[in-house]
Amino acid sequence: GAVVSQHPSRVICKSGTSVKIECRSLDFQATTMFWYRQFPKQSLMLMATSNEGSKATYEQGVEKDKFLINHASLTLSTLTVTSAHPEDSSFYICSARRRGGRSGANVLTFGAGSRLTVL
Amino acid sequence: ELKVEQNPLFLSMQEGKNYTIYCNYSTTSDRLYWYRQDPGKSLESLFVLLSNGAVKQEGRLMASLDTKARLSTLHITAAVHDLSATYFCAPYLRNDMRFGAGTRLTVKP
Secondary structure, three states: OOEEEEOEEEEEEEOOOOOOEEEEEOOOOEEEEEEEEEOOOOOEEEEEEEEOOOOEOOOOOOOOOEEEEEEEEOEEEEEEEOOOOOHHHHHEEEEEEEOOOOOOOEEEEEOHHHHHHHO | OOOEEEEEEEEEEEOOEEEEHHHHOOOOEEEEEEEEEOOOOOOOEEEOOOOOOOEEEEEEEEEEOOOOOOOEEEEEOOHHHHHHHHEEEEEEEEEOOOOOOOEEEEEEE
16 A cells, blocks of 8 residues: 655754654655644644645745755655744644545555654 | 534543534535544544545444535444544545544543
8 A cells, every 4th residue: 555654753853953854655656745734632734735846835824934845756755844943843744645546546645744842 | 725624622432322523614625534543643544535425434433425515424333442532534625635623532431
């Protein structure tokens, strides 16, 4: 089945530093990847949608200069949290849409998530 | 923008009882997903519903979709403790997928 690998699963960093999270589709090509943010005991909030080879589309209220998304290949998207602050601490989850998936198939596969703690 | 309302937000059940979680959404969608999330974990896919009248069942969980009413339900039959988790519905339209607020289910002995 389709597998999405997300790394790191946990990261702790100091305020002001940048953190990169990777999302890889291991056995399929992902034309589109989604990045979500989840605060404790809340739902998932869509941050941005990235398509391979083009700029990401950010949701309203999400700072594109702070949350840099790169989707350089059909199997890899990265989210970089720049100049992280404690309020950026959250659970970040990616999902990948399979290219050419059958209609009716479960087209989105989620990564395991990355828990970011900014001190 | 696709908006999703899920209720109840919290559900405490006795083992062996039945209950239904409701998911209303604001615009026509291509399909609707149900996910389960355990504490500290990512999402586990439960069901994908593709068309009006679709019904899927897996064990004690059954999901249905009424696209005309823009409503999906997740029915729990004879709940057991292992079903304790947070359940999310997520309608999907083209490249837009939105999640409901989630229903935190606790099944008590």
